[in-house]
Amino acid sequence: MENLAATGFTAQLELGLRFRECIEKSTLSLQLFDPDFRVFPLGTKDVDAALRHFLTNGGTMQLAMHRSGTIGHDYPRFMRLLRDFGHRIACRATPANLRQLTDSFCIGDAVNIVRRFHSDHMRGEAAFGSRPAAAISLERFDGIWLESRPCLHPTPTGL
Template structure:
């Protein structure tokens, strides 16, 4: 499949759900706060539950978990139900200015927004070469994180 460009919230969210539905083993996500990801939406919740029921591993990195804690109760329930398969991390101050946003499924599918304040970006399904740079970047970001959102720390 060819790289798809997008420039709207609707396109981003549809492509993100496609990316999640493609995942079998790993989902690696980075966004400053996940405000536009709809991680608590019923459709996204169903996709993530299916992925996790089949032993997938979900790794999220954010600058802040405030949006998830305040506005995504389904995601918090998902975290509680699958805490052994979900790891949420927070960036340290040294990289708190990063502004891109991306999701990589199984190292071969990616949805990437070039800047988290805008919906302009690209998606590439089942193309490992398109994810290489983002995966290397993700590993570098992950190395600069600390534990973040955990079940029970949000009043659950």
């Protein structure tokens, strides 16, 4: 049964809790878009453990971003995760013509979503088990992904 109710949030702590919940409720795929991922807790121990569990059990992860510097410089745990699971994680940077996009979201299994309405603000919503709630963002992600180019390679040479 689909859960059509969305739960709002207004703080970074709430975003982090909903993001962790999205990871836990997803088994197949995670698609994330954010300008730079500075507010996503990708560098924390518990998120690293949750993502390792998700990826070890066959999940795949796609991240699209405008700027990769935050992940590359500030999230060494995520960079190790990328080295260890490079075959299950893909990262892409958007071209200049998409840099005006300012929303931010994580979609799990095409039915779970954590979405901030604007990347400069914490206000957003989360919905779990709802294909309709995730559908528009998933369609946006697919378009962003097609236009973007690979970045954040698991090794310095990109191998």
